[in-house]
Amino acid sequence: MPHPRRFRHALAAALIAALPVAALSGCAAGNSAETLKIKPDTPATTLGALKIQNVVLLTGPLGAAGPLTVTGSIYNGGGAPDQLERISVNELPVPAVITPAPNHPELRVLPTQTLQIGGPGNTTALVANAADLVRAGDSRRVTFRFAREGEVTLWVPVLPANGYYVGYGPLSA
Missing domain, CATH: 1.20.5 (Single alpha-helices involved in coiled-coils or other helix-helix interfaces)
Structure with a gap:
């Protein structure tokens, strides 16, 4: 031993x-x-120094008519600020009404900063009376227009504001 x-x-x-x-x-x-x-399964694109990510259109709960909410984030990886001027769902007659967040009163995306659209306390983008024209399960072209970088369009899924997106949809905006 x-x-x-x-x-x-x-x-x-x-x-x-x-x-x-x-x-x-x-x-x-x-x-x-x-x-x-690893890449997210939500749409993302780059426009110059801007990265537009995780963009989703949200309807109210299944079967509910009403507004449509645009959610997502815009990151500025450049050295100059840019201004978000407009978000439009291309098949709809009116653009989204963008309301700045209380702690972010301008729609400027500063260098190395992110502008979050949708969710509690963030900037909101609401298209009134659109959920009856756009259904959950669809995909729509959404165009973002910026003062400095210009426009970019991407295909975006339409989802109900259920599950993960509770608190991000039009009823909570």
């Missing part, structure tokens, strides 16, 4: 040798690992 002290020393040496292997094995995939390339 081996001596207990010798056994503990051998066990400690084995554990010390195994620690770097476990720590370094996570680096084997490198910086181009597939897990680093």
